Amino acid sequence: MQDEFKDTLWQIFKGVAPVAILVLILQFTILGMPLDIVGRFLLGAVLVTAGLSLFLIGLKMSIIPMGEAIGSELPQIGNIAIILFWAFFLGFTATLAEPPVRVLATYVEIASAGELGGDTLVGITALGIGIFIALSILRIVLQVPIAYIFAGGYTLILVLSFFTSPEFVPISFDASGSTTGPVTVPVILSLGVGVTSVLGGKSSVKEGFGLVGIASMGPIIALMLMGVIAT
Amino acid sequence: MNAVADFFSTFATILWESLQTLLPIIVFFILFQLLYLKLPRRFLAKVFSGLVISFLGLALFLFGVEYGFEPAGTYMGNVLGKLSYSWVIIPIGFLLGFMVTLVEPAVRVLSYEVDKTSSGHIPEKIVLYFMAFAVALALALGMARIIYGFPIEYLIVPGYVIILLLLKFTSGDFTSIAFDAGGVATGPMVTTFVVAIALGAAEVIQGRDPILDGFGIIAMVAMVPILVIMILGVFYERGEDAN
Numbered sequence A: 001m002q003d004e005f006k007d008t009l010w011q012i013f014k015g016v017a018p019v020a021i022l023v024l025i026l027q028f029t030i031l032g033m034p035l036d037i038v039g040r041f042l043l044g045a046v047l048v049t050a051g052l053s054l055f056l057i058g059l060k061m062s063i064i065p066m067g068e069a070i071g072s073e074l075p076q077i078g079n080i081a082i083i084l085f086w087a088f089f090l091g092f093t094a095t096l097a098e099p100p101v102r103v104l105a106t107y108v109e110i111a112s113a114g115e116l117g118g119d120t121l122v123g124i125t126a127l128g129i130g131i132f133i134a135l136s137i138l139r140i141v142l143q144v145p146i147a148y149i150f151a152g153g154y155t156l157i158l159v160l161s162f163f164t165s166p167e168f169v170p171i172s173f174d175a176s177g178s179t180t181g182p183v184t185v186p187v188i189l190s191l192g193v194g195v196t197s198v199l200g201g202k203s204s205v206k207e208g209f210g211l212v213g214i215a216s217m218g219p220i221i222a223l224m225l226m227g228v229i230a231t
Numbered sequence B: 001m002n003a004v005a006d007f008f009s010t011f012a013t014i015l016w017e018s019l020q021t022l023l024p025i026i027v028f029f030i031l032f033q034l035l036y037l038k039l040p041r042r043f044l045a046k047v048f049s050g051l052v053i054s055f056l057g058l059a060l061f062l063f064g065v066e067y068g069f070e071p072a073g074t075y076m077g078n079v080l081g082k083l084s085y086s087w088v089i090i091p092i093g094f095l096l097g098f099m100v101t102l103v104e105p106a107v108r109v110l111s112y113e114v115d116k117t118s119s120g121h122i123p124e125k126i127v128l129y130f131m132a133f134a135v136a137l138a139l140a141l142g143m144a145r146i147i148y149g150f151p152i153e154y155l156i157v158p159g160y161v162i163i164l165l166l167l168k169f170t171s172g173d174f175t176s177i178a179f180d181a182g183g184v185a186t187g188p189m190v191t192t193f194v195v196a197i198a199l200g201a202a203e204v205i206q207g208r209d210p211i212l213d214g215f216g217i218i219a220m221v222a223m224v225p226i227l228v229i230m231i232l233g234v235f236y237e238r239g240e241d242a243n
Helices: A002-031 A035-061 A063-077 A080-096 A099-111 A118-142 A146-163 A168-179 A184-199 A211-215 A217-230 B002-037 B041-082 B086-102 B105-117 B124-148 B153-166 B172-184 B188-204 B210-214 B217-242
Strands: none
Touching: A002 A035, A002 B041, A002 B086, A002 B188, A035 A063, A035 B041, A035 B188, A063 A080, A063 A184, A063 B002, A063 B041, A080 A118, A080 A184, A080 B002, A099 A118, A099 A168, A099 B002, A099 B041, A099 B188, A099 B210, A118 A146, A118 A168, A118 A184, A118 A211, A118 A217, A146 A211, A146 A217, A146 B153, A146 B172, A168 A217, A168 B153, A168 B172, A168 B188, A168 B210, A168 B217, A184 A211, A211 A217, A211 B172, B002 B041, B041 B086, B041 B188, B086 B124, B086 B188, B105 B124, B105 B172, B124 B188, B124 B210, B124 B217, B153 B217, B172 B217, B188 B210, B188 B217
16 A cells, blocks of 8 residues: 555656656746746645645545446446446546536636636546447447548538537547546446446457547547537 | 645545546446456456555555646746747756656657667667657747747748658658657656646736746647657668668
């Protein structure tokens, strides 16, 4: 447990430290920001490192084993409609708990001066992930080639990008990128492994690949549709 | 005094926000446990303590972002955007992307997967450096878009059209890994700090809209790695056919 914490802390530190060093170098060469801003940045770097490490350690004890248990239990239910419902629900709630999604929502709220609500953004993003996780399980069951799904999904996205209101284009792609974080990815993967081992027939571990890719199309499509409706 | 009050009121809000964030998945677990799982008490006790640790960690993380990274990143973007040589933000983005990706644990896992799928023909190290280059390029493109102010569609549309065309030339395994690569590369430093810099720059550059131009950085980081891994896959499979 203690070793695990040290390992995680070290991994996060390795990601944050180079950025902090670069910022300090820039501070002395071109930035010259006021000291309290630099202080906030350094405090932020320490808090983000400690916070993310604790968060990941906690995940390994809670959401990840729980996700695995659910992944192996879910296919036993037998009824495909019920399986899809629970998969949707799991994807939806996991996205709500995803820290980068929260952060993006805060930024959107600040940048739009409150015009675009953070909670709406998080909700729609989570809806997109939930629906597409269910779809990707359906794909495994029906054994549709994965390339068809990507081709269809991204063609739809490209078409939608011309019809949706322009400010939704960058935000919807950003939301999709931010959903694939420390909570959603392990949950999706354990769900995928569990479902493929029981329902996939060929029981190939490789079927688990691509699930994250399919799921991340969900928020783009959902938010772009919202942009189409909003205009 | 004001700063102290600010500090604590922000922290209180964030504690509440973190709890709201985790509650839905906790409710889900409880429902699933009652209906199907019926896991033993000892397992649940561990899950519960894990959730408490995650909650504290999440609160610290979000607080660090809102109290530290958001103001500092925005300020940095403001300063860089106002420089006569504001293009310098492009190489800064490149450097940030390269450094952060080299040490990202999820990217290492992906590199290992590619190595295995290509049965060692595409070594881990190569994938790692290609991924770092991909994210660096993505951030440089994202920053260039803010400086020169062209719409994101100019990058997204050709990018995904090429990806769709490449689908025809790569096998299923590489396709799956490539699309996962897009998700893997968007680590916490990009989604928190780099986005704040971009927003700060979009605020001060004339004619830029924070919503239209400030966002789109993560979008680039999600797209470019898909392209890069697919191209790697095409070359690998070409070599395979030649044998």
